[in-house]
Amino acid sequence: MQASMSCRPKWGICKMNQDLIQYLLRLGDSALIQGQRLCEWCGRAPALEEELALMNVGLDLVGQARNWLEYAAELANDGRDADHLAFRRDERAYRNLLLVEQPNGDFAVTVLKQFFYDAWHLAVLEGLTHSSDSRLQGIAAKAVKEVTYHLRRSSEWVERLGDGTEESHQRMLAAIPQLWRFTVELSDSDAVEQRLHAAGLIGDPQQIAAAWQQQVERTFDSATLPLPAPACHFYLSGRQGLHSEHLGLLLAEMQFLPRAYPDATW
Amino acid sequence: MYAQLVETGVKRLKTLEEMSEQERAFQEKIDAEIKIEPKNWMPDAYRQTLIRQISQHAHSEIVGMLPEGNWVTRAPSLKRKLQLMAKIQDEAGHGLYLYSAMETLGADRDEEVAKLHSGKAKYSSIFNYPTLNWADMGAVGWLVDGAAIVNQVVLQRTSYGPYSRAMIRICKEESFHQRQGYEILLTMMRHGTQAQKDMVQDAINRLWWPALMMFGPSDEHSPNSAQSMAWKIKRQSNDELRQRFIDQTVPQLELLGCTAPDPELKWNAERGHYDFGAIQWEEFYEVLKGNGPCNQERLATRRKAIEDGAWVRAAAVAHARKKHNKNAA
């Protein structure tokens, strides 16, 4: 427990802590939900070798989620631990990107979803490796290696499927509009993130957006996929806990045991 | 065991005198504990038996992911989720090590997998039972992986080099699986609520007998054992291994504070082993024939995975070819 980071009487620090907790939930929730979706592939991957690869990415992400949520729990210091945050919060309290809660669909949707997320994730983590907060920096430094590999894999798969067979190309073309509308969250930011950036805690949201855009352009180009116009802002926002209908069902499954047996020890 | 009934196609053991010179040299090598390697001469029946046994073993690892996949999305804590994911991943890995060993015999993975999907090839009967509560994840690790380990430890000395090496690697990696399973159960029994303790006992009640069946039919009903033992593909009999498993498991069961669903289970000081009740072999043969509670679902899931993945695999090949041509140009 880092007592020094818990809410102090001084208003500015307290506010910064609230921002940081919010941000840690965003990072942790996205990693966890993406990891959960990857678990759904268990036994169903298109090749046995991919079975291992998908589970590996999932393992990395759930591990990262645990680190972010533990830190959030310590800062909040309200008696909840990382598991409590993961398994007892309702969907309106979840702060993950809308993108990652989308159903897996076929392998084209899964690959594209992973790629959009990885490209964003890597830029975010690279920003965090320069954080003035050593804990953030430490977690990010480890995660950045994992996610560099995730992006390498997912961008290769986007290229393979985009520039593979006629069928795989068509499936990618169908996957793009399903996911593209949720990418608006990958290139905008809110006041919380701007304040954290100004305080030197996280990377520059504009740079993250630009890095994401560049990566997508580059990969789409080699994948012979058309790049849509930037997605427009729309009603839902994972940051605000306004989710699509898919998250509630995902959480109902994921949180079943701790919810059904609140006094249990696992 | 993950390969319970492996047909050798041999009705009676040949004596050394009846063997051809090549066969005799081969058998003498085996008797001298010299490993057979892929390019060495081997009797066709030895090769075919190995392909059947290793592929059964590999199929079991792969189908064995499914009962756990049933709970990985519902693991009750982040720690348990990570552990289960790592375990499932190992199982995919172990399936692949085994397919890789099998391919050194000239078998084709696709063909063998197709036999699994058509119901022609077998896999361990245990994975045709459903996993109905979280304690099953503990009981599978403890009992199912435990039974597999008893068998696999012996198979590290199997006569075919690539199979033996795969087993060594698998045993090393699998040591955490059983401990992980037992720890799940111990935590629920020692720190859990009554509802959790009931889950543990329920899981043991359901999985106990199927776990004992994993070792295959008793020796007198195991017509293929003699040849497999002579070839040292198999190193100990089904009954010996089953007894060893029971002897080592009962004290762990008592430590949990649980019971086995077998009123005849008791220590026999004279034999120095536990006595146990009669196994319902009818059930075993029914499950093996495809009539177990989950056979249809397990195979349908595996078939669908490979069928749905066909376009993905084809796209990867097409892309690799395009890239190759581009580089060549």
Next chain:
Amino acid sequence: MSEWTLFEVFVRSKHGLNHKHVGSVHAADAVMAIEHARELYTRRNEGVSLWVVPSALITASSPDEKDPLFDPAEDKVYRHASFYELPAEVGHM
């Protein structure tokens, strides 16, 4: 996966050691084979470097040639240091 190529995998476990054969993977190309080998054979920190080679490109010596290939090396004891007896005064050499 007959549509994918079979690759043999070699892992170097530590810097300074040789790559060692560990098994095989299926993949559409070498890039993918490296990744599959990484997932399969280095999950527990087993490696610092990987090689993959299409299995079809490996030429192996035949067991039938074992005697002509390897037996002649058996009696060339003068290739081993222990063949040469030196007085103790020389010390370690």
